[in-house]
Amino acid sequence: MGACFMCQRGYRAVVAVGELARLGGPGHEAIEIPLYACGACEGQLTLMIADALRSPVRPYVPEWHPH
Numbered sequence: 001m002g003a004c005f006m007c008q009r010g011y012r013a014v015v016a017v018g019e020l021a022r023l024g025g026p027g028h029e030a031i032e033i034p035l036y037a038c039g040a041c042e043g044q045l046t047l048m049i050a051d052a053l054r055s056p057v058r059p060y061v062p063e064w065h066p067h
């Protein structure tokens with residue numbers, strides 16, 4: 001049980017889906033944050049990952065775009 005990092009709905013059944021890691025450097029320490037997601041979001045993540053694997057090459061989208 002824990003908080004889902006995707007929907008942040010708080011205390012619910014979650015599974016570990018990965019880990020957020022940041023290397024240490026000047027001014028900050030190295031951190032590793034385990035990521036937990038609820039069942040619904042885990043399914044969503046699985047879809048996102050499958051999608052990303054299907055089309056690994058994506059054009060770079062700059063911060064600004066003319067809309």
Ligand SMILES: [Zn+2]
Pocket residue numbers: 004005006007008009037038039040041042
């Ligand atoms: Zn969730």
